[in-house]
Amino acid sequence: MTSHSAANQSILDALKRLIEVVAKLRSPDGGCPWDLVQTPETLIPYVIEEAYEVVDAIQSGDKNAIAEELGDLLLQVVLQTQIASEANDFTLEQVATGITEKLIRRHPHVFGDVEVNSATEVNQNWEQIKAQEKGETPEQAKLLSRKLRRYARSLPPLMAGMKISKKAAGAGFEWENVEGVWDKFEEELGEFKEALATENKAHQQEELGDLLFTIINIARWYDLNPFDGLQGTNNRFIARLAMMEKFADKPLNEYDINELESLWQQAKQKLH
Incomplete structure (x- = not known):
């Protein structure tokens, strides 16, 4: 066995052991009471928390912390698929196969005969293939609202706000100068204060959101990252x-x- 093959086998053995440990934790026969009562929904906060902790570890530059936090995030993937497999919904094998096939499908310049000359072309091909996978027509795929809706659905609100702001500005929804953004900030701040004087909590939330979105736009104008x-x-x-x-x-x-x-x-x- 070559060293490369041995390394691959070692990785597979480690993953197999993790899968077995998680399965034992979920076993009605001697499993962990906490793990046994978990559902995909109750684990959502942990998925988000572990993802953020991976980001924090990467930013810290601590290699040991990065490895540990990636392990915690991997646990959430295995635990979710273990619960799903118990309900006969899907398995970890299906998850791994699905993402592998998606990567091959979306990289025809690597696994096929498509030629690209820049990262921009790679991204264009990626978006086109993704649209085809979702059954979208070229016209539907170009709709700005569809792209922005994906950001709002899949990203944390602060990150989604910045993405939405940038994409909207690129489509022409932009102030002529930064003074216009500051005027908008003063306008939204006033509306938020007015909303706070009422007892309508839903309206207060709306105005708070508008104010935060304007602050995100200010950050974009000054090339700052609100996150x-x-x-x-x-x-x-x-x-x-x-x-x-x-x-x-x-x-x-x-x-x-x-x-x-x-x-x-x-x-x-x-x-x-």
Whole structure:
């Protein structure tokens, strides 16, 4: 057996063991009570959480953390397919076969005789093949609303907002200058404040969404990434809280607001 074949066999053995462990966890005979009560729906938060943790690990550059978090995400794939196979819906084999065939189908320049000269042509072919797979006509595939609806359905709202904003701008839905975007921000902020003065929660949510979407557009105009910006703020906030806890001699909830502000400023100064 060649070293390449041995490595492939080692990978298959590791995957087989993972599948067997997950199957045991789901076994009515001696399985784990927590795993046994899970459904595809109850596991949705974990799928999202693990995907984000993979992103965080990649951004940290910690190779060990990346490997660990990819493992946690892989567990969610295996667990979902295990539950599906118990219901005779589909199997992990079908999932793997499906994505393999899709990759081959969407890369005719690699697995067929199609020639491409740039990444742009690859993307154009990809979109055309994807449209054919979904039974869309060329005219339907070109509809902007279809593309944007896919983003809204498949991406986290902040990422979807940026994608939708960029695609809409590319189609001509754009301000003439950045001052127009700031005017829109002031308009939406005013409407949000007006909505808050009412008791209509649905209307308040709508206006909050409009305000956030305008902020995303501002970020796009200044070539900023709102996802990275918010993630950085979250991390800084947590870091400052952790520093406050180091300075504190009792739980934070036992301090009044003025004492907390003093600790906050100390933490902020220490971290800068």
